[in-house]
Amino acid sequence: MPEISEVIAYPLDLKLTEPFETAKGRKTVSPAVIIEFKLSDGTTAFGSATPVKYVTGEDVETVLDAVELCAQDLRGTDPLRYQYIFQILQDILPEDHSARAGLEIATIDAFCKVTGTSMCHFFGGATDQVETDVTISICPPEVARESAQRAAALGFRSIKVKVGVADPEEDFERVRAIHEGAPQCDIRIDANQGFVPTTAVSFVNKLQSAGIPITLLEQPVDKADIFGLRYVTQNTSIPVFADESAVTPFDAFRLLEQDAVDGISIKIMKSGLSGALSIIAMCKAARKDLMLGSMLESGIGLATSVHFACGTGAFKFLDLDSYMLVADRPFEGGFVPDGDILKVDTNAIGHGSTPTSSVAKHS
Numbered sequence: 001m002p003e004i005s006e007v008i009a010y011p012l013d014l015k016l017t018e019p020f021e022t023a024k025g026r027k028t029v030s031p032a033v034i035i036e037f038k039l040s041d042g043t044t045a046f047g048s049a050t051p052v053k054y055v056t057g058e059d060v061e062t063v064l065d066a067v068e069l070c071a072q073d074l075r076g077t078d079p080l081r082y083q084y085i086f087q088i089l090q091d092i093l094p095e096d097h098s099a100r101a102g103l104e105i106a107t108i109d110a111f112c113k114v115t116g117t118s119m120c121h122f123f124g125g126a127t128d129q130v131e132t133d134v135t136i137s138i139c140p141p142e143v144a145r146e147s148a149q150r151a152a153a154l155g156f157r158s159i160k161v162k163v164g165v166a167d168p169e170e171d172f173e174r175v176r177a178i179h180e181g182a183p184q185c186d187i188r189i190d191a192n193q194g195f196v197p198t199t200a201v202s203f204v205n206k207l208q209s210a211g212i213p214i215t216l217l218e219q220p221v222d223k224a225d226i227f228g229l230r231y232v233t234q235n236t237s238i239p240v241f242a243d244e245s246a247v248t249p250f251d252a253f254r255l256l257e258q259d260a261v262d263g264i265s266i267k268i269m270k271s272g273l274s275g276a277l278s279i280i281a282m283c284k285a286a287r288k289d290l291m292l293g294s295m296l297e298s299g300i301g302l303a304t305s306v307h308f309a310c311g312t313g314a315f316k317f318l319d320l321d322s323y324m325l326v327a328d329r330p331f332e333g334g335f336v337p338d339g340d341i342l343k344v345d346t347n348a349i350g351h352g353s354t355p356t357s358s359v360a361k362h363s
Contacts, residue, residue: 001078002114006038007071011060014298014328021138023164023194024054030296030326033063033099037106039079043113046331046353047106048300049098050269055244055295056097066099074103079110086274097247101272105304108273109350119307119351120344126313129343130306132320133158133188138165141177148181155339158186158215160319164194168203172210179212188317190218193244197221197228204236216317218265218291219243230260241265241291241317249278256286263289263316268305269297280314291317296326303334303353306342318342330356 014030021027035047051058058066070092077085085107093100112122120128134156136147144161151159161178163171179187195203200220207214216239221228223244233240239262246252247270255261264283266276283290292315294305302322309315323337334352336343345352 001080002039002041002043004037004074004077004079004110005040006036007067007074008036008038009033009064009067011064012298012328012330014296014326014330016296017325017327019137020296020325022162022190023138023192027296031060032298032301033060033067033102034298034300034331035067035102035106037074037079037110039110039114043110045079045106045110045113045350046300046355047102047104047109048298048304048331049102050295050297050301051098052269052295056247056270058096058098062096063099063102066093066096067103069093070103079107079114082107082111090274097272098269101269104273105268105300105351112350116349118344118346118348119304120311120348123308123311124313125311127310128346129341130309130315130318130320131157131340132318132342133160133186134321134324134340135160135162135190135319136178137162139174141173144174145177145181148178148185152182152185156185157340158188160188160190160218162192163189163203164191164220168195168199171203172206175207176210176212186215187213188216188218188319189214190243191220193219193222195220197225197231200232201235204238208237214238216241216291219245226255226258226260229255230258233259233261239263239289241289243267243293246279247271249275249282252279252282256282256288261288263291265291265293265319266315267293267295268301268308269295273304273308276308277312280312284314289316290314291319293319294322297322298326299323299329299331299334299353300351303331303348303351306335307344307348307351310344332356
């Protein structure tokens, strides 16, 4: 059987279609690290890491260092022994979450390419398509209204809106404008840790009093404030989900143990594939809902998430709209978007995302 003969990593800056602003800042570029496994039979498998410092503490340089650190241990290993490789990565990179995620993606892509399997089927083949929302970042109400109208015209049925800026009234006007622009759409709000618990509760109450239907509230308070999350959960009538508070399976376990949330938002860049499967199992056991999101990722990362969502069939909510937000597409394929429906490419082997000519020079 082929073995991993070479491990390569290189950075790529992905330009966004427009500035993307949250309670944690504004960006026009999403930095990524592409990871390649060259196998002894000439096959190339691809992974990708998208580090976000306020979530996992990583940046591009730390990811590149992490890949280099474990490259020697990966050379000569059989990609079919993926659990063995996952344990190597966990032992060497216990705190490098996005780097480990990118390496895990490359590992499973290699497994699937050796065996001729799609990632969707590797993860269970539950379905071949899923529905995503689309995100509107922090912006003036008139811009938000126009964005909502465009989203509805494209067929989106759910809109996620970023909130959590210094002035809750500004957030309220943005959400109201979105509802006015697309009254038929469900609205999900994501505060990215921007509220204190009492403000989060009063904000939700104000929206509901105004007749604005909200279906989900994501990460309303600081990621370390488990008691604050539980307060919001207990004092609002809409589902509260943890995102930044749930990076690892142990994080998720603590939240579930405290009954602090109604659900967990998994991102592969936080937990990796192995950790995501553990969180799914825990949430199912605790009868909590699941959401799968992404972090302005490359085509590799997004294709992997679509295959993971379809394969497991575990997610009630999906936020996989990077294909709408990232202008640069150095990797394409693996799924087909049609409005808010993402359909896996049934002919894909692995995640199915392959490089365009713009990155061929790195390979």
